[in-house]
Amino acid sequence: MTKFLPGDLAGVGTMVDSCRACADCRDGYEQYCKVQGVLTYGSREKDGKGITQGGYSDRLVVDEHFALKVPANLAPAAVAPLLCAGITTYSPLRHWKVGPGQMVGVVG
Incomplete structure (x- = not known):
């Protein structure tokens, strides 16, 4: 079973x-996986045969758990920054429960 159909736009x-x-993966913190976390850039692939090349790749194999379906009404160029810089900002704001009236500094 897959959450994607042929032709769907996926974001990684x-x-x-x-x-x-x-434990980290089971708790939803895959980014802290010490066993075999595979990053988009510069990580050893799970098969041990190569290094991930991210956006410089001719093709990309990603488990659908790590892909997001991009709705057809959103422009890919507007969505793409959210997959890196956007989550880099959103994740800690959510983790620390930042809300209205609070001040934060974002360094990136």
Whole structure:
């Protein structure tokens, strides 16, 4: 079963796979996987045969758990920055429960 159909536009962030068995993965913190986290750029692929090349790749293999379906009404060029810089900002704001009236500094 897949959440994608042929022709669907998929977005991929900074990860393409993880072990999904360690405590961090089971708790939804795959980015902290110490067993076999596979980042989009510069990570050893799970098969051990290559290094991920991210946007410089001719093709990309990613587990659908790490891909997002991009709605047809959104422009890909507007969505793409959210998959890196956007989540880099959103994730800590959510983690620390930042809300209206609070001040933060974003360094990137």
